[in-house]
Amino acid sequence: MRWYVIRTLVVKEWQRHLANRGGIALGLLLVAAAVLLSVFAPGESAAAGTGAVGGVRHCFVEFDRPTPLVKHLEDNRPPGLKEQIIFRQLARPDDVNALVAYPTGTAAIQLRQTFASESPTGRATLAVSVRHPDGDPAALAGYEAWLWKELRRACAAGARRAGAAVGDDPNFDRDDWALAEAHKRLQDRAAAGGVAVPDLEVTRHGLGGKVLDLRSAVATGLVVFALYFTCVYLLPTLNCEERERGVLLAQALSPASPAEIVAAKFLFYPAAGLALALTIAAVYKTAVLSSLFFWLALLAVGGGFLGIGMTIATLARTQKAAFLGGMCYLLTVSMLLMICSMNHIPVLPWLAVEYHGPRILHAALDGSVTPYHWYSLLGAAGLAVAWLTAAGWLFRRRGWQ
Amino acid sequence: MIRLAGLRVHYGSFAAVDGLDLDIRRGELFGLLGPNGAGKSTTIRVLIGQRRPTAGTVTVGGYDVVREWAAIKPLFGYVPDRENHFEEFTGRRNLEFFGQLYGVPKMRADVVLKMVELSEAADLPVRGYSLGMRKKLLLARALLHEPHILYLDEPTANLDIHSAEVVHRILRERVKAGATVVMTTHDMDEVEKICDRVGIVCRGKLVALDSPLALKQVHTERKVDVTRPDGERLVFDLDSDRSRGELAAVVSGGGVATMRTREFDFHATFLKLTGLAFD
Numbered sequence: 122m123r124w125y126v127i128r129t130l131v132v133k134e135w136q137r138h139l140a141n142r143g144g145i146a147l148g149l150l151l152v153a154a155a156v157l158l159s160v161f162a163p164g165e166s167a168a169a170g171t172g173a174v175g176g177v178r179h180c181f182v183e184f185d186r187p188t189p190l191v192k193h194l195e196d197n198r199p200p201g202l203k204e205q206i207i208f209r210q211l212a213r214p215d216d217v218n219a220l221v222a223y224p225t226g227t228a229a230i231q232l233r234q235t236f237a238s239e240s241p242t243g244r245a246t247l248a249v250s251v252r253h254p255d256g257d258p259a260a261l262a263g264y265e266a267w268l269w270k271e272l273r274r275a276c277a278a279g280a281r282r283a284g285a286a287v288g289d290d291p292n293f294d295r296d297d298w299a300l301a302e303a304h305k306r307l308q309d310r311a312a313a314g315g316v317a318v319p320d321l322e323v324t325r326h327g328l329g330g331k332v333l334d335l336r337s338a339v340a341t342g343l344v345v346f347a348l349y350f351t352c353v354y355l356l357p358t359l360n361c362e363e364r365e366r367g368v369l370l371a372q373a374l375s376p377a378s379p380a381e382i383v384a385a386k387f388l389f390y391p392a393a394g395l396a397l398a399l400t401i402a403a404v405y406k407t408a409v410l411s412s413l414f415f416w417l418a419l420l421a422v423g424g425g426f427l428g429i430g431m432t433i434a435t436l437a438r439t440q441k442a443a444f445l446g447g448m449c450y451l452l453t454v455s456m457l458l459m460i461c462s463m464n465h466i467p468v469l470p471w472l473a474v475e476y477h478g479p480r481i482l483h484a485a486l487d488g489s490v491t492p493y494h495w496y497s498l499l500g501a502a503g504l505a506v507a508w509l510t511a512a513g514w515l516f517r518r519r520g521w522q
Numbered sequence: 523m524i525r526l527a528g529l530r531v532h533y534g535s536f537a538a539v540d541g542l543d544l545d546i547r548r549g550e551l552f553g554l555l556g557p558n559g560a561g562k563s564t565t566i567r568v569l570i571g572q573r574r575p576t577a578g579t580v581t582v583g584g585y586d587v588v589r590e591w592a593a594i595k596p597l598f599g600y601v602p603d604r605e606n607h608f609e610e611f612t613g614r615r616n617l618e619f620f621g622q623l624y625g626v627p628k629m630r631a632d633v634v635l636k637m638v639e640l641s642e643a644a645d646l647p648v649r650g651y652s653l654g655m656r657k658k659l660l661l662a663r664a665l666l667h668e669p670h671i672l673y674l675d676e677p678t679a680n681l682d683i684h685s686a687e688v689v690h691r692i693l694r695e696r697v698k699a700g701a702t703v704v705m706t707t708h709d710m711d712e713v714e715k716i717c718d719r720v721g722i723v724c725r726g727k728l729v730a731l732d733s734p735l736a737l738k739q740v741h742t743e744r745k746v747d748v749t750r751p752d753g754e755r756l757v758f759d760l761d762s763d764r765s766r767g768e769l770a771a772v773v774s775g776g777g778v779a780t781m782r783t784r785e786f787d788f789h790a791t792f793l794k795l796t797g798l799a800f801d
Contacts, residue, residue, distance in 0.1 A: 129622040133608075140610035140647075367606030371663075374570060374600055375623040378592075 122384060126377050130385030137359070144355050148397050151343050151350075155404040158336050158343075177254065178462055180264040181229040182208045185215075188234055190247070193275040199267050206264065207465060222493040225480050226462070228253050228261050230268060247272075255489070269299060297323045340405040341483040344398045345422070348478075351394030352426035353450070356386065357434035357443035365439050383516065391427045395419060406486060414498070415485035421501040422482060425474035428508025435515040451475075474508070477501035523548040523671065523702045524569065528578035531564050531726075538564040540726035541578070546719075551693060551703040553717035553734075555710075557796050561726040562706040563603070566673055569704070570600050582671065596624075599664030603675035603706075605656040609649040613640055613659050616648060617666060624667040634662040639688055653680040661689060665696075672696060674705040678712060690716050710792060714738075724796040741791040742784075748772060749780040 138144045180202075184191045187210065198206050211231070223229060231250040237243055249268070253261045270293050280287045291302045304321045311318045363369040372382055398419055402409050409415045429450065437443035454475050461470045470476040477497045484494040524546040531539040539561040546552045554562045567573040568580055571591050580587045582594045607616050617631035635644045638658040648656065657680055664672060672693070678686040693703050694716060707713060713720050714734045722730040722737075730737055744760040746769060758769035760783075772778060 125625070126623060129619065133619050136615070137608065137610060366609075367602060367604055368608060370572065370602075371606050371620070372623070374595070375620055376596055376625070377623050 122381055126381045127385050127388065130372070130377060130382060131389050134359075134385065134389040144351075147350065148347070148393075151347055151397060152400050152404065155340065155343055155401040158340055159404050159406075177228045177260045177264075178205060178226045179228075179465060180206050180261060181223070181227065182206055182232065182268075183211050183229055184208070184232045184234075185211050186234065189279075190234065190272075190275050191232065193278075194232075194268070194271050197271050197274070202263065202267065204464065206267075222491070223252065224493065225483070228264075230261070230264065266296070273299075336405075337483060337487050340401070340486050341479055343401045343405075344419075344482050344486070345479055347397040347401055348394045348419075348423050348426050349451070351390050351397065352423065352430040353433065353447050354430075354444070355393075356390040356427070356430040357437060357447055358440050360386065360434040361437050361443035362440040387427065387431075390430070391423050394426070395423050398423070402486060409486055409488075412485055412488075412490075414481070414490050414494070418478075418481040418485050418498055418501070421498055421505050422474060422478040424505030425478070425501055425508055428505055428510075428512050429474065431512035432508060432515060435512060435519055471500055472504070474501055474504045477504070523583060524704065525581045526565070526568075526578065527580075529565070529568065529575055529580055530577040531561070531568060531573060532576040537726050539568070539575075542723065542726065542728055544721055544728060544731070546702060546704060548702055549697060549700050550718040551697045551716055552705070553713040553720040554704060554706045554723065555708075555713060555720055555792060556706075556723040560723045560796070562723060563675060564726075565723070566675055566704070566706060569673055570598070571595070596667070597669060598671040598673055599667065599669035601657075601660045601664045601672070601674040601677050603679065605653075605660055607648045607651075607656060607659060610647060612645050612647055613651070613655075613662075614644040616659065617663060620663050621666050626667055630666055634665045637665065637692060638662045639685075654682060654685050657681055658685060658689070661692065665692070670701055672701060672703045672705075674703065676707055677705055678707065678709060686712070722792060722795050729795050737795075738791055741794055745784045747782045747784065748778055750777050751779045753779075 182191075182194065191208070195208050229252040231248075231252065233248040233250075235246040235248075237245040240246060249272075251261055251265065253259075274290060274293070277287050277290055291298045291305075295301060300323060301321065304318075308318045308320075360369070363372075369382075373379060399410070402415065402419075430447075433443055433446040433450065437446045454473050458470050458473060458476055460466070477500050481494050481498050481501060484490045524544070526542050526544040529539050529542040529544075530537065538559075542561070542565060554565065556562050564573060568575055568587065569582065571587055571594065574588060583597055585591075585593045587594060607613075608619070611619070613635065614631055617634060618628055621628065621631050632641070632644070635641050638661055640655060640658055640662065643651065643655060648659065651659065657677065661674075661677060664674075674693075677693075678689050681689065690712070693705070697703055697718075705717075717734055719732065720730075720734050720737065721728055730741075732740070746758045746760060748756040748758065748769070750756065750772075756772065758772075759765040760769075773781070
C-alpha cells in the first residue's frame with residue numbers, strides 16, 4: 122500500500138463529489154434537518170418518546186402460574202389484538218425485580234396471583250404490574266382496556282359460580298363501562314338515602330392527532346440514513362458508474378493496485394458517512410459524542426452498511442443496477458422486518474443490520490442503553506464482519522469486470 | 523519485445539483467438555488488422571492483463587503477462603477504443619490525477635496536452651469535449667509516463683484529418699524514441715502510411731504478417747485495363763506470359779484509346795486475405 126496513491130484516489134473521490142454536488146447537497150439537507158430538530162426542541166421531557174420508534178407492537182402478558190384466570194384472559198383476547206398479546210410464564214416468578222429484557226416496541230403486563238390459603242391476610246390477591254415505555258404511560262391503553270374488562274368478567278363469573286349475587290355484567294361494549302358502573306353504584310347508594318344523583322353521559326371524540334414526540338426517532342432515522350446513503354447508495358452507484366464508463370479499468374491499469382483502489386473507497390465512503398452521521402448526532406445531542414456505546418454502534422452499523430454496499434458494488438454491473446440493487450435490498454429487508462415484527466417471528470430479524478442499527482443508535486441518542494442493546498451491538502458487529510467478508514470474497518472472485 | 527506463442531482465448535466454446543503466434547520487435551509500429559470479431563481486441567485485452575489466455579504464453583519485455591503482471595504494468599500506455607474519462611473533471615485534472623498515480627511531475631500534464639493540441643481546452647470539463655478531443659485526451663493520458671510500449675485500439679476513429687495527422691506524428695516520434703507501438707485499426711490508408719509491419723488476423727488466426735508494401739506486392743493483382751478506340755474494354759494479366767504478349771500486340775497495333783495499370787490496393791489485399799471478398 123502506497124500512501125501517495127491512496128491519497129490521490131481519496132482526493133479524486135472527494136473532487137468528484139465536489140464537481141457533482143448532489144451527494145453534498147443531500148448531506149447538507151440532513152444536517153439542516155438535524156439543526157431544525159435541535160432548534161425546535163419542545164423540552165427534554167417530551168423528547169423521551171421511546172414509543173416513537175415503532176410504538177408498542179407487542180404486549181407480553183406475563184404470569185407467575187397458569188390459573189383459570191390466565192386461561193380466561195388467553196381465550197378472550199380481542200380479535201384485533203390477538204397477534205399482539207403474547208402470553209408467557211415468568212422464568213423467575215418469585216423475584217419481582219428479576220431482569221426481563223423487553224425489545225424496543227414491546228411492553229408487558231405482569232400478573233401475580235396469591236391464593237387465600239397462601240396469603241398471610243387470608244385474602245386472595247391479584248397483583249397487576251403494567252410495564253409501559255418510559256414517558257408514555259398511555260402506550261398500553263388499548264391493552265389495559267381489554268385486561269380490565271376481562272378481569273371484571275372473569276371475577277364476576279367466578280363469584281356467580283360460587284353462588285354470590287353480583288348482578289348483571291355492565292355493558293362492556295361501552296368504552297366507559299367502568300366509569301358508568303362506578304357512577305351507577307353511587308346513584309344506587311345516594312338513592313337509598315333519598316338523594317337523586319343525575320345520570321352521567323360521556324362521549325369521546327378523537328381529534329385525529331397523536332401526542333407523540335418524533336424527535337429522537339427522526340434523529341435516529343437521519344443518522345441511519347446518513348450511513349445508508351453513503352455506504353449503500355453512493356458507494357455502489359459511483360463505483361459501478363466508474364466500471365460502466367471504463368474509468369475503473371483505467372485506474373486498474375495505472376500503477377494503483379486493486380488493493381489500493383479498494384482501500385481508498387473503503388476509506389472515503391465510510392469516513393464520509395461517519396462524519397455526516399456524527400455531525401447530525403452532535404447537532405441533535407452533543408453529549409452523545411462522549412458515549413462509547415454511540416461510537417461503537419456507529420462503527421458497527423457503518424461497517425455493516427459498507428459490507429452491504431461493497432457487495433452490491435461487486436455484483437452490479439451498471440450504475441442503474443447498483444441503484445436498483447440498493448433500493449431492492451432496502452425494500453426487501455424492510456418488508457421482512459415488518460412481517461417478522463407483525464407476526465412475532467423470532468431470530469430472522471436478528472440477521473439484519475437494519476434491525477439492530479436503529480435500535481442501538483436510538484438507545485445511544487436517547488441515553489437509554491440497556492444490556493439488551495449491548496447484545497444488539499454485538500449482533501450488529503458480527504453482521505458487519507460477515508458482510509465485509511462476503512464483499513471481499515466476491516470481489517476476489519469477480520474482479521473489475 | 524512482445525511475444526505471443528500459441529495464444530488461445532475461448533469465450534465458452536467460441537475461440538476468439540485460436541493459436542496466435544506473433545513476435546513484435548522493439549521500436550516498431552505494428553498494426554493489427556482484421557474484420558470485426560477477428561480477435562484483435564481480445565489480443566489487446568490479453569496484452570493489458572484484462573483477459574487470461576486459455577492456452578499459450580504471452581511475454582512483454584521478457585515478463586509473463588499472467589505471472590509477472592506487476593512488472594509489466596508500468597511499461598505500457600493504453601488507448602482504449604471507448605473513451606473513459608472522468609466527465610466532471612477538466613482535461614487537465616484528468617491528466618493530473620493519472621499523473622499523480624504514475625508519480626510524474628504536474629507539469630507533464632501540460633506537456634502532453636500541448637502535444638495533442640488540447641492546451642486551449644485544458645480547463646474545460648471533459649463533458650464538453652467532442653469525440654475527437656476525448657480521443658486525443660486518451661492518447662495524452664497514455665503518454666503521461668512516456669511508456670516503452672503503447673497499445674492503441676483504433677486511435678484515430680472519429681478524428682478529423684488534421685487530428686489524425688497529429689496522432690500519426692506522435693506515434694512516429696514515440697517509435698523514433700525507441701518505443702514499441704501496437705495499434706488496431708480499420709483504416710487501410712493509416713496502416714499503409716505509418717505501420718512498419720502489419721499482422722492480419724481473421725477468425726482468431728494470423729493470416730498474413732509483413733510490411734504493408736510487401737503484403738501489397740504479394741497479394742495485389744497486377745493487371746492492365748485497356749480501352750480500345752471503339753469503346754471495347756480489355757484486361758491483361760501481367761503475371762501471365764500469354765496475356766503480356768497479347769497486350770504487346772494490342773499496343774503495337776495502335777488500337778489503344780486509354781491504358782491504366784491497376785494501383786496497389788491494400789484494401790483489396792485485406793479483403794482477399796480475410797476471405798470476405800473476391801472469393
